[in-house]
Structures are given as C-alpha cells and as structure tokens.
Amino acid sequence: MRRSGPTFWLAAVFLGAILAVAILAGWVAPYTASEQDIARRLQPPGLGPHLLGTDEVGRDVLSRLIYGARISLLVGVVAVALSCPLGVLVGVVAGYSGRRTDDVLMRVTEIQLAIPTILLAIAVVAVLGPGIRNVILTLSVTGWTLYARLTRGETLGVKQRDFVQAARATGAGDLRIMARHVLPNVLSPVIVVAVFAVANMIILEATLSFLGLGVEPDIVTWGRMLNGGRLYLSTAWWITALPGLAIFLTVLAVNLLGDYLRDWLDPRLRNTLRGDQI
Amino acid sequence: MSVVVFALVHFSGDPVLLMVSPDAPPDVVATMRQALGFDRPLYEQFARYLGNAAHGDLGMSLRMNRPVISLILERLPATLQLTLAALVIAVLVAIPAGIVSAVKRGTVVDRLAMAGAVAGQAVPIFWLALLLIALFGVRLRWLPVYGSGSLAHYVLPAVSLSTIIMGRLARLVRSCMLEVLGQDYVRTARAKGLGESRVLAVHALRNASIPIVTLLGLQFAQLLGGAVVTETIFAWPGIGRLVVEAIFNRDFPVVQGVVLVVSLIFVAVNVLVDLFYAVLDPRIRTEPA
Numbered sequence: 001m002r003r004s005g006p007t008f009w010l011a012a013v014f015l016g017a018i019l020a021v022a023i024l025a026g027w028v029a030p031y032t033a034s035e036q037d038i039a040r041r042l043q044p045p046g047l048g049p050h051l052l053g054t055d056e057v058g059r060d061v062l063s064r065l066i067y068g069a070r071i072s073l074l075v076g077v078v079a080v081a082l083s084c085p086l087g088v089l090v091g092v093v094a095g096y097s098g099r100r101t102d103d104v105l106m107r108v109t110e111i112q113l114a115i116p117t118i119l120l121a122i123a124v125v126a127v128l129g130p131g132i133r134n135v136i137l138t139l140s141v142t143g144w145t146l147y148a149r150l151t152r153g154e155t156l157g158v159k160q161r162d163f164v165q166a167a168r169a170t171g172a173g174d175l176r177i178m179a180r181h182v183l184p185n186v187l188s189p190v191i192v193v194a195v196f197a198v199a200n201m202i203i204l205e206a207t208l209s210f211l212g213l214g215v216e217p218d219i220v221t222w223g224r225m226l227n228g229g230r231l232y233l234s235t236a237w238w239i240t241a242l243p244g245l246a247i248f249l250t251v252l253a254v255n256l257l258g259d260y261l262r263d264w265l266d267p268r269l270r271n272t273l274r275g276d277q278i
Numbered sequence: 279m280s281v282v283v284f285a286l287v288h289f290s291g292d293p294v295l296l297m298v299s300p301d302a303p304p305d306v307v308a309t310m311r312q313a314l315g316f317d318r319p320l321y322e323q324f325a326r327y328l329g330n331a332a333h334g335d336l337g338m339s340l341r342m343n344r345p346v347i348s349l350i351l352e353r354l355p356a357t358l359q360l361t362l363a364a365l366v367i368a369v370l371v372a373i374p375a376g377i378v379s380a381v382k383r384g385t386v387v388d389r390l391a392m393a394g395a396v397a398g399q400a401v402p403i404f405w406l407a408l409l410l411i412a413l414f415g416v417r418l419r420w421l422p423v424y425g426s427g428s429l430a431h432y433v434l435p436a437v438s439l440s441t442i443i444m445g446r447l448a449r450l451v452r453s454c455m456l457e458v459l460g461q462d463y464v465r466t467a468r469a470k471g472l473g474e475s476r477v478l479a480v481h482a483l484r485n486a487s488i489p490i491v492t493l494l495g496l497q498f499a500q501l502l503g504g505a506v507v508t509e510t511i512f513a514w515p516g517i518g519r520l521v522v523e524a525i526f527n528r529d530f531p532v533v534q535g536v537v538l539v540v541s542l543i544f545v546a547v548n549v550l551v552d553l554f555y556a557v558l559d560p561r562i563r564t565e566p567a
Contacts, residue, residue, distance in 0.1 A: 113499075114541040114544050115499070115537055115540070116499040116500055118500075118503035119503045119506055119521065119540060122525060123521075123533050127530075206402055207402065210404050210507070211506075211522060226405060230408060233412045234412065240405070240408050243405075244405030244408070244409070247405065248400050248401055249400075251400040251402075255399060256396070
C-alpha cells in the first residue's frame with residue numbers, strides 16, 4: 001500500500017467531519033434548514049448570527065449545508081449499496097455461466113451503457129416522479145452496469161483458477177462455487193469502484209436536484225441550494241458558491257480515498273484511473 | 279435500446295391524457311386513443327414504433343404537435359457543435375498536460391498538472407458553469423452568458439462541458455505515455471538523434487493513442503449527457519435543452535426520440551473509433567480475422 005500521506009489524512013478527516021456533522025445535524029446546526037430570518041435576508045458570510053450568510057428568504061446557509069450533507073451522503077451511499085450487489089450478481093452469473101446467459105446479460109449491459117448516465121437518470125426520474133426514494137432507485141438503475149462489466153471480467157479469470165476447478169471436482173454445485181469461491185475473489189476491485197461510484201452518485205443527485213428533478217421540494221439538498229442561488233449570482237454569490245464548494249470537496253475527498261484504497265486493495269487498477277472507466 | 283426508450287413512455291402513464299385538456303369527455307379521449315393507436319396491445323405498438331423509427335419517424339410531439347424527428351434534427355447541430363467544441367478544448371488542454379506530466383514525472387509541474395486533473399474530476403459542471411457566468415459574464419462582461427450565434431457564445435458552455443473529460447483524459451495520457459516512454463523503440467528513436475518533440479509526438483504519443491482514442495469514444499456519451507445540463511444553464515438551443523423542456527412538459531415521445539438518437543450517435547462514434555484503430559496501428563489491419 002502507498003504510504004498514507006497528508007492528502008489521505010486530509011480527505012479522511014474531511015469526510016469524517018462531514019459524516020459526523022450530517023448525522024448530528026439536529027445538534028450542530030445553528031438553525032433548522034427552513035427557519036427564516038427575514039430581517040437578515042441575503043446577508044454575506046461573516047461574523048454575526050449567520051456565519052456563512054443567509055439566502056434570499058433569510059435562511060441560514062451553514063445550517064442548510066449541514067442538513068444538505070445528509071441527503072447527499074445518504075443518496076450516494078444507498079444508491080451504491082443497491083446498485084453494487086445487483087451489478088455484481090449480473091456480472092458473476094454472466095461470467096460464470098458463459099455462452100448464451102453471458103451474451104444476453106452483457107448485451108443488456110451494453111445497451112444501457114450506450115445511453116448517457118445523466119440522460120437516462122433524468123428520463124427515469126421524470127417517469128417515476130421526484131422524491132428521495134425515486135432518486136435513489138433511479139441512481140441504482142443507472143449505476144449497476146459498471147459493476148456488472150467489471151465483475152464479469154474478473155469472474156472469467158477466476159473461474160479458470162485451480163481452486164475453482166478443485167471445488168468443481170469435489171462435487172460443489174454452481175451456486176456454491178459462485179458464492180463461496182468466485183465472489184470473494186472478485187470483490188477487491190468492486191469495493192474500489194464502489195467508493196468512486198459514491199462520488200459519482202453525489203454529483204448525479206446534485207445534478208438532478210439542480211434540474212428540479214431531485215428529492216421533494218421541502219428537503220434541502222446541495223444541488224437545490226445551488227439552483228436556488230442562480231438568480232442571485234451577481235448580488236449573493238455565497239448562496240451558489242458554498243453548496244458547490246461542499247459538493248466539490250466531498251467528491252474530491254471520496255475520490256482521493258478511493259485512490260488510496262485502489263492502491264491498497266488492487267494495484268492493477270492503478271493505470272485504469274478511476275473506477276468509472278473499467 | 280428501443281425497448282428501453284419505448285418502456286419509458288409507457289411507464290409514464292396514458293399519453294393521450296397528456297394531449298387533451300383535463301376536462302375532456304371520456305368519448306373524446308377514447309376516440310383520440312383509437313386514432314393514435316394507443317388502444318392496441320403493447321407489442322403491436324412496439325412493432326409499429328420500431329417500423330416507424332427505422333423509417334425515421336419517431337412519432338409526434340405531444341405538446342408542440344410536430345414530428346419529433348424534425349424537432350431533433352433542428353436542434354441536433356447545435357448540440358454536436360457544442361460537444362465537439364468541448365472535445366477539442368479537452369484534447370488541446372489534457373493531451374499536452376498529460377505529456378508534460380509524464381516527461382517531467384515527479385516534478386512540481388507533474389504534481390500541479392495531476393492535482394488539477396484530480397480536482398477537475400470532482401467539479402460539478404453546473405457549478406463551474408455558474409461560476410464562469412458570474413466571473414466572465416456578470417462581473418467582467420467579457421463573454422455572452424446565454425444563447426448561441428457567435429464564436430464567443432461557445433466559450434463558456436464549451437469550457438464547462440470539457441471539464442467532464444479533461445481531468446480523466448490528462449491522467450490517462452500521463453499513464454499511457456509513462457508506459458510507452460520506457461519502451462525500446464523510444465530509446466532507439468532518441469539514440470538515432472531525433473529531436474525530443476518528434477520522439478514524443480511520432481514515436482510515443484502515436485503508440486499511446488489507442489487507449490486515449492478509446493476513452494474519447496466512450497466519454498462522448500458523457501459529453502452528450504453533460505450537454506443536457508450545460509444547454510439548460512446557457513440556454514443553448516440544442517437537444518439537451520429540448521429534452522429537459524420535454525420532461526417538464528411530460529412530452530415523452532420527444533424524450534424517447536432524444537434518448538434513441540443520442541444512443542445511436544454514441545454507437546456510431548464508437549464504430550468510428552474501432553475503424554480508427556487500424557489507422558493508428560497498422561498491425562490491426564493485417565491481423566487475421
């Protein structure tokens with residue numbers, strides 16, 4: 001493993017802090033996400049009751065950033081937690097079964113890969129309707145192909161190995177071989193890709209919220225905050241700049257942790273850059 | 279692919295109800311449903327859709343009452359121009375940055391370029407677009423912030439869009455060049471006295487180009503997807519904006535048509551990339567099938 005440098009620790013501490021703040025939002029946020037201080041609307045960041053300023057209706061930007069972190073992290077992690085097992089299942093079955101099953105499953109995967117992720121996501125969420133559950137479902141639907149392709153490739157290699165042949169010779173069934181022998185040996189690259197995918201999902205959720213297709217209107221998200229500040233770009237830059245900065249730093253921290261995890265778990269992936277290219 | 283886009287429309291509810299006024303009598307709705315063929319079984323509708331799509335007929339827009347294909351063809355050139363402009367910017371920045379990083383491996387220049395690339399991969403394009411508007415459009419007033427027309431209109435949307443692939447491309451160029459620069463033929467080229475720029479451009483970059491071209495082909499879909507966001511922010515008259523408007527108007531035949539056309543473009547680009555391999559590496563041409 002690459003020696004953990006200051007970048008790793010910075011990223012880890014930042015993510016830890018964001019996670020803690022998101023979980024403890026009710027205690028650490030100075031105000032609620034919807035509390036309005038009309039007398040102090042459009043206040044710039046600075047010392048005073050609103051450290052990071054207020055938005056167009058006097059809501060505290062810092063508090064909204066804290067509550068927004070909950071949704072960004074929740075959606076990112078849950079979408080990956082749903083899409084990853086689905087993709088791994090498809091990939092292992094395709095790679096292990098071979099022939100017609102492999103052909104069918106990989107054609108389905110390729111078809112979905114031909115549709116740009118964001119276009120597919122907005123089309124699906126438009127059909128399902130906005131809402132946190134639908135956004136998570138949409139992101140899961142768009143994300144599984146990555147794992148399917150990766151796991152299938154890994155399975156093709158693993159199934160030729162001696163221990164799989166030995167298991168087959170001892171009479172183990174296909175299901176048992178896939179679950180007990182193939183799956184544990186293809187998981188390292190999957191974990192690495194899943195970490196990078198959390199970052200992608202955070203951006204995708206923010207994009208959907210920005211386009212007005214995200215979670216329910218009464219739930220604060222970084223993407224929605226950013227969209228809300230668009231009209232005040234010239235007079236109140238902080239409403240747009242700060243949520244964007246939060247997304248940028250969180251995604252950057254997740255990607256940096258992913259880089260270290262990749263070097264540790266699966267150095268072969270080093271030259272393939274981030275997981276989304278595998 | 280057609281199944282996916284067809285399913286999108288039919289999961290969204292009864293298309294006829296979107297075309298008539300909310301208080302339309304049931305017999306009017308039924309007549310319309312029959313006239314448009316929405317009363318037929320789904321497999322029959324799908325077969326008809328496929329047959330029509332093969333002839334370039336993607337149905338009618340529910341809101342604009344115009345053929346979907348003409349709406350798409352009207353807007354497609356603007357999207358392709360924007361996407362190609364973004365691709366050119368990404369290539370012009372990322373390839374030299376990747377090469378310099380590889381050649382100056384471990385130096386401050388390498389670290390700075392790669393830090394920029396990593397940061398570039400984390401920037402949400404809609405945020406970058408808004409920051410660029412705030413700085414170059416609103417504060418400095420150097421560039422137009424919406425619409426299309428002149429060359430200046432391309433700058434902000436194309437720059438924001440290009441960041442989708444720029445960081446990724448720079449990192450790939452660096453790692454491919456590092457691999458190639460250690461090869462014997464590069465050492466031979468240097469030993470026979472070729473200038474460094476010729477060694478890099480002709481001997482190293484050309485041999486490193488297959489994964490780079492592959493990435494560009496695969497990322498073309500992401501650029502077309504990113505155009506949805508960029509066009510919405512910059513009011514660019516392309517199919518990205520068309521599809522967002524169609525989603526808000528629940529005009530699903532347009533959404534379906536755009537998804538289908540974008541997917542076909544992606545497939546076509548990747549076929550071209552496959553053909554281009556033979557130009558880059560003559561061994562591919564001579565390999566037996």
